[in-house]
Amino acid sequence: MGTESTATISARGANLAEVVEGFDLEEEMTQVEDFMQGLVGSPVMVISEPARHVISAGGKRLRALLVLLAARLNHYDPPKAVAVASAVELIHAATLVHDDIIDQSPRRRGLATVHSKWFRDAALVGGDYLFALSATAIARSGDIRVLDCLGRAAVRICEGEISLVGNVNPIDQALEAYYFKIGGKTAVLFEEGLKAAGVISGASETEIEALGRYGHNLGMAFQITDDVLDYVGDPAVIGKPVGGDLRRRQITLPLIYAADDGMSPSMRTTIDRIDDGAAPDEIEGLLTWVQRSVGIGQSQQEAQRYCQGACDALEIFPSSPIRDALEGIAWFVLERNR
Amino acid sequence: MGTESTATISARGANLAEVVEGFDLEEEMTQVEDFMQGLVGSPVMVISEPARHVISAGGKRLRALLVLLAARLNHYDPPKAVAVASAVELIHAATLVHDDIIDQSPRRRGLATVHSKWFRDAALVGGDYLFALSATAIARSGDIRVLDCLGRAAVRICEGEISLVGNVNPIDQALEAYYFKIGGKTAVLFEEGLKAAGVISGASETEIEALGRYGHNLGMAFQITDDVLDYVGDPAVIGKPVGGDLRRRQITLPLIYAADDGMSPSMRTTIDRIDDGAAPDEIEGLLTWVQRSVGIGQSQQEAQRYCQGACDALEIFPSSPIRDALEGIAWFVLERNR
Numbered sequence: 001m002g003t004e005s006t007a008t009i010s011a012r013g014a015n016l017a018e019v020v021e022g023f024d025l026e027e028e029m030t031q032v033e034d035f036m037q038g039l040v041g042s043p044v045m046v047i048s049e050p051a052r053h054v055i056s057a058g059g060k061r062l063r064a065l066l067v068l069l070a071a072r073l074n075h076y077d078p079p080k081a082v083a084v085a086s087a088v089e090l091i092h093a094a095t096l097v098h099d100d101i102i103d104q105s106p107r108r109r110g111l112a113t114v115h116s117k118w119f120r121d122a123a124l125v126g127g128d129y130l131f132a133l134s135a136t137a138i139a140r141s142g143d144i145r146v147l148d149c150l151g152r153a154a155v156r157i158c159e160g161e162i163s164l165v166g167n168v169n170p171i172d173q174a175l176e177a178y179y180f181k182i183g184g185k186t187a188v189l190f191e192e193g194l195k196a197a198g199v200i201s202g203a204s205e206t207e208i209e210a211l212g213r214y215g216h217n218l219g220m221a222f223q224i225t226d227d228v229l230d231y232v233g234d235p236a237v238i239g240k241p242v243g244g245d246l247r248r249r250q251i252t253l254p255l256i257y258a259a260d261d262g263m264s265p266s267m268r269t270t271i272d273r274i275d276d277g278a279a280p281d282e283i284e285g286l287l288t289w290v291q292r293s294v295g296i297g298q299s300q301q302e303a304q305r306y307c308q309g310a311c312d313a314l315e316i317f318p319s320s321p322i323r324d325a326l327e328g329i330a331w332f333v334l335e336r337n338r
Numbered sequence: 339m340g341t342e343s344t345a346t347i348s349a350r351g352a353n354l355a356e357v358v359e360g361f362d363l364e365e366e367m368t369q370v371e372d373f374m375q376g377l378v379g380s381p382v383m384v385i386s387e388p389a390r391h392v393i394s395a396g397g398k399r400l401r402a403l404l405v406l407l408a409a410r411l412n413h414y415d416p417p418k419a420v421a422v423a424s425a426v427e428l429i430h431a432a433t434l435v436h437d438d439i440i441d442q443s444p445r446r447r448g449l450a451t452v453h454s455k456w457f458r459d460a461a462l463v464g465g466d467y468l469f470a471l472s473a474t475a476i477a478r479s480g481d482i483r484v485l486d487c488l489g490r491a492a493v494r495i496c497e498g499e500i501s502l503v504g505n506v507n508p509i510d511q512a513l514e515a516y517y518f519k520i521g522g523k524t525a526v527l528f529e530e531g532l533k534a535a536g537v538i539s540g541a542s543e544t545e546i547e548a549l550g551r552y553g554h555n556l557g558m559a560f561q562i563t564d565d566v567l568d569y570v571g572d573p574a575v576i577g578k579p580v581g582g583d584l585r586r587r588q589i590t591l592p593l594i595y596a597a598d599d600g601m602s603p604s605m606r607t608t609i610d611r612i613d614d615g616a617a618p619d620e621i622e623g624l625l626t627w628v629q630r631s632v633g634i635g636q637s638q639q640e641a642q643r644y645c646q647g648a649c650d651a652l653e654i655f656p657s658s659p660i661r662d663a664l665e666g667i668a669w670f671v672l673e674r675n676r
Contacts, residue, residue: 135488162385
């Protein structure tokens with residue numbers, strides 16, 4: 001069964017469940033959930049309940065899976081790998097909780113967000129709490145270099161979180177700001193999480209660097225794909241209406257590429273006033289325009305280039321089912337529809 | 339000069355500046371400031387400016403001073419001690435920034451708070467950023483056990499931050515909630531910071547435990563003294579009007595002890611409705627009542643007991659100028675007027 005499943009995984013666009021099954025990762029993935037839930041020991045209900053709520057909501061656990069897999073490329077130490085995988089997921093969860101306050105999002109992963117289910121300060125402190133729990137998880141890994149990786153990631157995440165692409169005007173100069181933002185918001189946690197996986201499994205410096213490059217490229221492909229889905233995803237599949245980013249006045253790659261391809265004077269006026277003054281019906285017009293533009297296809301191509309970059313980074317490792325699975329996950333990230 | 343200064347310090351109620359001078363700690367204290375400022379490397383102004391603002395605002399730097407001193411009780415390693423001292427101050431700074439959002443405080447240490455000088459989300463992410471920088475500082479200490487201490491502190495700080503003494507009704511049962519709150523809000527960072535100082539200087543388990551007990555007791559004395567000053571401090575010296583806690587409907591020890599001593603039916607009615615419904619003029623009446631009550635003196639006595647507990651914890655260390663200075667700082671914490 002192991003051989004059969006890994007054969008499937010090596011095909012482009014791995015199914016995450018198949019990866020978990022093919023590498024007998026069910027137990028460690030369950031251990032990650034148990035590890036995280038076990039850290040939530042607070043007697044203060046208004047802290048422990050939101051934390052359990054967020055952890056239980058789960059998500060794809062893509063970051064945890066990547067850490068567990070990458071750690072197997074060298075000397076696999078399950079308890080250390082579970083601690084690092086949990087730490088990465090907890091940092092991710094903490095940033096989502098604070099992100100939802102900033103975006104005032106009522107729902108996340110089909111569940112009420114913390115600030116809407118409890119109250120704003122519970123989300124503020126609840127996010128801090130999840131971040132503090134990640135420190136405990138890192139301590140359990142027993143390796144200070146993991147803190148070096150994930151501490152650096154946390155710093156960059158904050159920068160990505162607060163940097164405003166929309167403030168970059170004219171739109172022609174937004175590309176750099178966009179990459180800076182998603183590099184922090186999304187890619188760096190993949191990058192540093194994978195480097196940490198290398199660190200705890202005794203990978204060489206070259207291998208750690210390669211894992212970081214794989215993670216960075218995969219993270220960029222992941223976020224660009226997210227941003228494309230926000231324009232052209234199937235609402236029934238992505239679980240929310242399209243156009244959310246634009247209605248929150250967030251400029252992402254499809255819009256940047258669409259504008260780069262040329263825009264009418266009225267469209268330029270709308271884009272110039274996107275942060276301040278553009279009326280809702282103008283935004284809806286912009287949405288339709290971007291959906292039909294070359295910006296969608298060009299963004300998909302850009303995501304594909306990152307995806308290829310992720311696979312290329314793995315070339316220093318000898319061919320193996322694990323390397324194939326990591327490549328398969330990169331293509332999954334690109335080809336997913338939610 | 340060194341001897342003369344330490345003689346002064348061993349007297350009850352050390353002056354912090356004298357401690358710094360007497361132990362030639364100026365250089366390390368400056369290094370702590372430089373270390374913290376040096377970590378702020380973000381190119382994103384809306385992150386780096388608030389971070390520098392908060393770090394520059396300084397404060398007493400009592401936590402840093404205690405770490406530097408306690409590390410000298412054993413094998414003093416200046417770079418490690420500076421990293422730990424900085425980490426503790428950064429965690430403290432991060433919690434203050436988020437605390438100020440929750441309390442909607444316009445000013446702190448005579449300067450505008452981050453959320454009022456910039457905007458709320460800058461304070462939210464700015465606090466996260468300071469916390470992330472503390473992780474970097476801990477990584478620089480090179481000792482994973484420091485993360486164990488300070489990660490645990492961060493978890494407890496969140497619990498203290500969000501737990502609401504005011505929700506405990508009747509007032510007779512508020513004491514336990516009050517101690518739980520200040521134990522997290524204030525004492526645990528002194529406790530775990532001092533344990534971390536022991537850890538990086540090669541202290542024995544017994545010594546680390548004693549340093550933690552010193553820190554816990556000193557932290558409790560510190561917060562109770564703060565809470566007393568909020569009732570009876572000199573506004574010109576503490577830099578704010580008295581009664582701020584009560585006007586924010588926060589129940590602290592002076593009120594709990596005052597109520598315990600007996601209260602009129604009308605006073606009980608006000609206290610029962612402190613969270614919800616008590617009118618501003620009723621709160622002013624309550625303030626005056628507490629100020630004239632036995633609650634002030636009893637709280638001061640309680641702070642003194644903690645202060646004595648801090649000194650007692652140090653008894654396992656041989657008598658030395660450093661031990662004397664740590665005792666002196668405990669009494670300073672008690673006797674300070676701001």
